[in-house]
Amino acid sequence: MSRSGSYVSKIAVIVCLFGLSACGGGGGLFGGGATRDVSVENLGPEQIYQKAEFELEGGDPEEAVRFFNEVERLYPYSEWAKRALIMSAFAYHADQKYEESRAAAQRYLDFYPADEDAAYAQYLLALSYYDQIDQVGRDQGLTFQALQALRAVIERYPDSEYANSSILKFDLAFDHLAGKEMEIGRYYLKRGHYTAAINRFRVVVEEFQTTTHTAEALHRLTESYLSLGLTDEAQTAAAILGYNYQSSEFYQDSFNLLKGRGLAPDARGTGWLRDVYRQMIRGQWL
Incomplete structure (x- = not known):
């Protein structure tokens, strides 16, 4: 860590050691297999720590x-208590007790908002949401909370060592949301619920333009609109796809679909996709 004196600099060492056996031998204060028999009431804060x-x-x-x-509990206003609070947030997270980790991190931010380790507390709080994203099925509440918490790290602590990692995780979480919209859209498309599918793919095109799912969303829109007989919209979706992703397999698939109907990619009609096309030509899209 670049900040001298910051106790969180020890975390990297702890992470490396985590899961390994403690140092062998019976020496030291906690050696000899009697580590759980020490009465903390008789120890000072540093020893308990x-x-x-x-x-x-x-x-x-x-x-x-x-x-x-x-x-x-025993030394609530000491420097050791402050250190113990941030480390308890870390330990809870290591134990996958995310709510407890989040609560401890938030308490640290409430009590020590200007401390040098506040950035790490905010980062841990964000991780408490982020690391659960793949466990929540279609409920994306935690993903939105992860995005908000990660943005807080990026905006409040832009010069911290956690900013770059937060930016990366923010992009991944954002992409995850788009992926969930695509998953639901495909579900509707396969079952012939074309209007419902279009609504999902439209969200990806309008709200998640920078993600990896935009090209497929445009292709699925081409499919859906063709299935409904809305050829102007299908041609416009394919035109946007060709303008931005002409080398992708999705464009080729859309082109072939249109060709099979005697059609070609072309910005037509006056709907929302036509507006997207105009924004794209003006350089205001993507």
């Missing part, structure tokens, strides 16, 4: 959280 670190490095984030929380 070290105990928590020992458990975390030994692959037991749940036990680590218990000791980090004890630092806060």
Whole structure:
């Protein structure tokens, strides 16, 4: 880490050690197999904190959280309590207890908004949403929350070491939302619910233009409109596809579909796709 004195600089080491056995041998304060028999009431904040670190490095984030929380409980206004709070957020996350991690990270931001590790707390809060994205099926509430939290990192801490990672994850989460719209649109298309499918593909074209799904969305619009007999809209969708993605397989598929009907890509009609085409020609699209 570039910031000297920041305790979060230790996290990289912890991540590397996570899941490995703690140092062998019976020496040290927590060695000898008696690590869980120490009464924290008789220990100072640094010793309890070290105990928590020992458990975390030994692959037991749940036990680590218990000791980090004890630092806060017994020494609530100390520097060690502040360090323990951010590390408890990290340990909760390592244990995949995302709600608890988010709560601890938010408390850190509430108590220490100007601290040098506030950026990391905000990043952990964002990760608590982001790392659940693939677990939520079609409910995209967590994805939207991840986007908002990642944007907070990017906007509030643009010079932090977490900004670039947040930008990457933001783009991936945004792409994920577009992918879900495509998934639902394909579902409707396969079952002949063309209007419902068009509504989903339109969202991708209008709201998610920068994602990897736009070319396919335009092709599926061509398919859907042709199925409804709306040839002007189908030709316009294919024209936009050809203008931006002429080398893609989706353009070739759309071109062949139109050719089979004696048609060709062409910006026609006065609908919403015609507006998109005009914006594209003016350089205001994509």
